[in-house]
Amino acid sequence: MTEKTAGKSLGVVGLAVFLSAALGYPVLIVAGRGLNPADGAVFLAFWGVVFGIGSALSPIEQEVSRLSAHADLRGGRVGPTALRTVAVAVIAVGVLGAVLALPPVAERIYSADDISLGLIALASSVAFALQFGTRGVLIGFREVKPYGGLLVTEAGVRILLLCALLVLGVTGLLPISVSVALGSFAFLPFLVKARKHVDFVGDAEPWSVVARRTLLLMLSAGLTASVLTGYPAVAKFFAAKEDLDALGSLFFALSLARVPLLLLSPVQAMAVPTVVRLLQDEDGHRRLVSLLIRGTLAAFVLAGLGGLAGWLIGPWGVRLLFGDQHVVAGWAVAGLVWSSVLLGAVLLLAAVLVARKQPGRVLLTWAVVAAMSVLVLAFTPGDMVLRSVFGLVVAPTVGVFVALGLVVRAGSRDTSVTG
Incomplete structure (x- = not known):
C-alpha cells in the first residue's frame, strides 16, 4: 500500500468513525425529549449495557484485524483462529448478557422485574460480537469502503428506525430500545464481502490459547467501559427507584x-x-x-x-x-x-x-x-x-x-x- 493510498484509507476510516460516533447523539436527543427523566435513566442504563459490552468487544476487532492482515500479507485467507476468537467472544457476552437478564439483576439495572430489556440487550450483545468480527476481517484485508460503510450503516439504522417511530408517534422506552439494538445487526449485509476472506478449515491455535488471550483483552476493555459508555448502568445498579428522575x-x-x-x-x-x-x-x-x-x-x-x-x-x-x-x-x-x-x-x-x-x-x-x-x-x-x-x-x-x-x-x- 502506497503512502498516498494509506493516507486516503485513514481518512475514509477516520470520517466513518467520527460519523458513527456523532450519529449516536440524535438518538440520545430523541430519547431525552421523548422519555420522562425516570424512563430516561432506565434507557441510558440499557444504553450503557449495550455499548459497554460493545466497548469490551472492541479488542475482538483488533485481534481479528491483526490475524487478517497477516493472512493478507501472505496472499491467503484468514483461518479458523479468527473464527475461534469470535466464537469465544460470542460465548462470553452471551453468558454475561444472560446473567444481566436474570430478574434479580435486571431489576437493579432496569428498575423492573420484566426481563424484556435484558433480553434485547443480550441479543444486541451477541450481534455486536459478530459485527466486530466482520469489521476485523474487512479492515484487515483493506476493505476500507465496506468497513466504513458498516460503521455508518450501524448508526444510520438506528436513526432511520427512530425517525419511523417519531412519524408513527411512538416514543416509548421499549420501542426506542429495540431500535438501538437493531443497529447491532447492521453487519448482516456485509457478511458476503467478509466471507470471501475467511478459510473455515486449516490449522488453528488451541481453543485454550485463543480463549485466554481473548478474555484478557475483553476484561481490560470491559473495565475501561465501566467508567465510559457503561457507567450509567454501573451507577444505576446502586440506585433506588426514587433516584431515577x-x-x-x-x-x-x-x-x-x-x-x-x-x-x-x-x-x-x-x-x-x-x-x-x-x-x-x-x-x-x-x-x-x-x-x-x-x-x-x-x-x-x-x-x-x-x-x-x-x-x-x-x-x-x-x-x-x-x-x-x-x-x-x-x-x-x-x-x-x-x-x-x-x-x-x-x-x-x-x-x-x-x-x-x-x-x-x-x-x-x-x-x-x-x-x-x-x-x-x-x-x-x-x-x-x-x-x-x-x-x-x-x-x-x-x-x-x-x-x-x-x-x-x-x-x-x-x-x-x-x-
Missing part, C-alpha cells in the same frame, strides 16, 4: 460531557505509533516522561477550565438539547466535564503502556479506575447524584497518577517489557 437528567448531561472524548479519538489513534517511534531514540524514555508530565499538568488545567465552563453553561446546554424537564446542577456538570478530560488523559497514558507492550499494566490501570468508581458509588454518603458525580471525579483523577507512575517506572526504552 435525578439520575436520568444526570446521565443525559454525562453524554454531553463526553464530547471531549469524541474529539480525542484521532489523538488516541496516533498515540501508539508516535510512542513507538519516540522510544527508538537513545534518549527516548526521558523525553517521553517529560512530555507526559507536561501533558498531565495540561490535562488538569484543561479539566479545570472545562469544569468551569460546564458549571456556567452546562445546565443550559442540557435543557437545550434534551428538554426543559432535565434539570442538572452546575457543579454536577462541572464534575462530569472534569471526569471526561481526565479519562482522556488516562486513555492516552494507557496507549503509552500498549506501545511499550505492557498489557498487564494497562489492565492494572483500568482495574484501579473501575474499582475506585465502584467503591465511591457503594460507600460514599449522600444522594445518588452526588455519589455518581464523585465516583466519576475520583476514579480518573486517581487513574492519571497510577498510569503516569507505571509509565515513569519503566526505566528503560526496552519495549519488550510485558509488565
Whole structure:
C-alpha cells in the first residue's frame, strides 16, 4: 500500500468513525425529549449495557484485524483462529448478557422485574460480537469502503428506525430500545464481502490459547467501559427507584460531557505509533516522561477550565438539547466535564503502556479506575447524584497518577517489557 493510498484509507476510516460516533447523539436527543427523566435513566442504563459490552468487544476487532492482515500479507485467507476468537467472544457476552437478564439483576439495572430489556440487550450483545468480527476481517484485508460503510450503516439504522417511530408517534422506552439494538445487526449485509476472506478449515491455535488471550483483552476493555459508555448502568445498579428522575437528567448531561472524548479519538489513534517511534531514540524514555508530565499538568488545567465552563453553561446546554424537564446542577456538570478530560488523559497514558507492550499494566490501570468508581458509588454518603458525580471525579483523577507512575517506572526504552 502506497503512502498516498494509506493516507486516503485513514481518512475514509477516520470520517466513518467520527460519523458513527456523532450519529449516536440524535438518538440520545430523541430519547431525552421523548422519555420522562425516570424512563430516561432506565434507557441510558440499557444504553450503557449495550455499548459497554460493545466497548469490551472492541479488542475482538483488533485481534481479528491483526490475524487478517497477516493472512493478507501472505496472499491467503484468514483461518479458523479468527473464527475461534469470535466464537469465544460470542460465548462470553452471551453468558454475561444472560446473567444481566436474570430478574434479580435486571431489576437493579432496569428498575423492573420484566426481563424484556435484558433480553434485547443480550441479543444486541451477541450481534455486536459478530459485527466486530466482520469489521476485523474487512479492515484487515483493506476493505476500507465496506468497513466504513458498516460503521455508518450501524448508526444510520438506528436513526432511520427512530425517525419511523417519531412519524408513527411512538416514543416509548421499549420501542426506542429495540431500535438501538437493531443497529447491532447492521453487519448482516456485509457478511458476503467478509466471507470471501475467511478459510473455515486449516490449522488453528488451541481453543485454550485463543480463549485466554481473548478474555484478557475483553476484561481490560470491559473495565475501561465501566467508567465510559457503561457507567450509567454501573451507577444505576446502586440506585433506588426514587433516584431515577435525578439520575436520568444526570446521565443525559454525562453524554454531553463526553464530547471531549469524541474529539480525542484521532489523538488516541496516533498515540501508539508516535510512542513507538519516540522510544527508538537513545534518549527516548526521558523525553517521553517529560512530555507526559507536561501533558498531565495540561490535562488538569484543561479539566479545570472545562469544569468551569460546564458549571456556567452546562445546565443550559442540557435543557437545550434534551428538554426543559432535565434539570442538572452546575457543579454536577462541572464534575462530569472534569471526569471526561481526565479519562482522556488516562486513555492516552494507557496507549503509552500498549506501545511499550505492557498489557498487564494497562489492565492494572483500568482495574484501579473501575474499582475506585465502584467503591465511591457503594460507600460514599449522600444522594445518588452526588455519589455518581464523585465516583466519576475520583476514579480518573486517581487513574492519571497510577498510569503516569507505571509509565515513569519503566526505566528503560526496552519495549519488550510485558509488565
